[in-house]
Amino acid sequence: MLALLLFGLGAGAGGLGALLGVGGGVVLVPALVFLADLPFTAAVGTSLVCVVATSVAGSAVQFGRRMVDPETALRLQAFAAAGAVLAGLAAPFVPVRLLFLAFGVLLLTAAWRAWPRASTETKAPVTAPHGALARAAAGAGGAIGGLLGVGGGIVFVPLLHALAGLDFHRAAATSVYLIGLTAGSGAVVYLMRGDVALPLVAPTMLGVLVGAWLASLGARRIAASWLARAFAVLLVYVAVRMLARGVSGG
Amino acid sequence: MGDLQQIAARLLRVALVAGVALVGVAGPLALAGGRAGRWAQLAAASGIAVVIAAPFVTLVAMAVSARRSVLVVYAGVTLVCALAGMLLVR
Numbered sequence: 049m050l051a052l053l054l055f056g057l058g059a060g061a062g063g064l065g066a067l068l069g070v071g072g073g074v075v076l077v078p079a080l081v082f083l084a085d086l087p088f089t090a091a092v093g094t095s096l097v098c099v100v101a102t103s104v105a106g107s108a109v110q111f112g113r114r115m116v117d118p119e120t121a122l123r124l125q126a127f128a129a130a131g132a133v134l135a136g137l138a139a140p141f142v143p144v145r146l147l148f149l150a151f152g153v154l155l156l157t158a159a160w161r162a163w164p165r166a167s168t169e170t171k172a173p174v175t176a177p178h179g180a181l182a183r184a185a186a187g188a189g190g191a192i193g194g195l196l197g198v199g200g201g202i203v204f205v206p207l208l209h210a211l212a213g214l215d216f217h218r219a220a221a222t223s224v225y226l227i228g229l230t231a232g233s234g235a236v237v238y239l240m241r242g243d244v245a246l247p248l249v250a251p252t253m254l255g256v257l258v259g260a261w262l263a264s265l266g267a268r269r270i271a272a273s274w275l276a277r278a279f280a281v282l283l284v285y286v287a288v289r290m291l292a293r294g295v296s297g298g
Numbered sequence: 299m300g301d302l303q304q305i306a307a308r309l310l311r312v313a314l315v316a317g318v319a320l321v322g323v324a325g326p327l328a329l330a331g332g333r334a335g336r337w338a339q340l341a342a343a344s345g346i347a348v349v350i351a352a353p354f355v356t357l358v359a360m361a362v363s364a365r366r367s368v369l370v371v372y373a374g375v376t377l378v379c380a381l382a383g384m385l386l387v388r
Contacts, residue, residue, distance in 0.1 A: 051326075097346060104317065104352045108310035111303045118302045118360050119369070125357065126375035133383035225306075228353035229376060235350055237383040250325030250342050253349065257318050 051251040058255025063263035066106035069220030070201030071099030071227040078286045093238030096231045101256040103228025109264035115221035124186040129233040131190030136237035148294030155287035159280040182211045194234035302360045313352030320345025
């Protein structure tokens with residue numbers, strides 16, 4: 049029963065992640081904590097493995113459509129991977145209560161980001177696409193991913209959109225590829241440390257692969273604005289639960 | 299950069315199919331005990347490894363295909379970061 053639940057959860061998280069340019073970790077980590085009763089660190093490690101699956105399924109479709117900017121991805125990825133690995137190594141020394149609070153704030157930010165805006169046209173880059181600010185932001189995105197079990201798409205999408213000047217669809221597509229490398233860098237750290245619940249990975253990852261692939265194929269036909277609104281409401285609900293747990297002491 | 303996108307798309311599609319096949323078939327069988335269950339666990343773990351390795355293989359393939367030393371260096375730094383994380387944990 050839990051396997052079926054995790055499959056459905058993975059499909060939903062993978063689908064939403066692939067559509068919105070995030071990895072789905074913002075859904076998976078709280079679900080693994082609250083539904084599967086995993087410790088926070090194990091939920092983060094398990095989520096990171098599944099986030100890689102979202103990236104593989106989503107970017108397989110997006111590369112085929114030539115929506116990914118390979119040069120920007122290649123240039124920024126090294127900084128994001130470094131951030132993810134450093135954060136993964138530091139994670140055991142960070143208090144769990146602080147992680148819950150940080151995740152709650154992250155979810156509220158993600159909800160604000162996910163809410164559809166009237167204007168999504170291409171912006172002029174405010175800095176050099178591969179300049180110091182963009183590299184620092186990529187490193188921060190990687191660190192957030194490694195510490196909180198998300199891909200870092202919450203940082204990458206605005207980074208690629210506002211700083212690198214990609215339009216929203218290309219930014220989301222490039223972000224989907226970037227999060228695979230970032231989450232993969234963090235996931236190997238958690239795997240080596242034994243902080244991945246392998247029995248739960250198979251059903252969740254399978255759901256993620258199928259959900260992300262189907263969502264990427266149908267991305268152009270879905271009214272993304274309504275999906276994003278529903279996603280934002282879900283994020284706010286989970287954020288409140290995470291913040292409450294952080295305040296009450298984890 | 300057009301060819302790079304097709305190379306990446308092909309590699310990721312192969313990983314996707316292999317991952318779904320290995321994890322999808324072997325994952326449920328791994329729950330059964332005994333020798334078959336152990337083989338199924340190994341196959342499911344291989345599927346997970348294929349999926350995790352796929353973005354890195356794609357990265358290296360794109361960097362090498364682009365034939366630009368700066369991109370190869372960035373790809374190398376990314377791989378070194380991932381490997382350093384593994385080695386530091388061990």
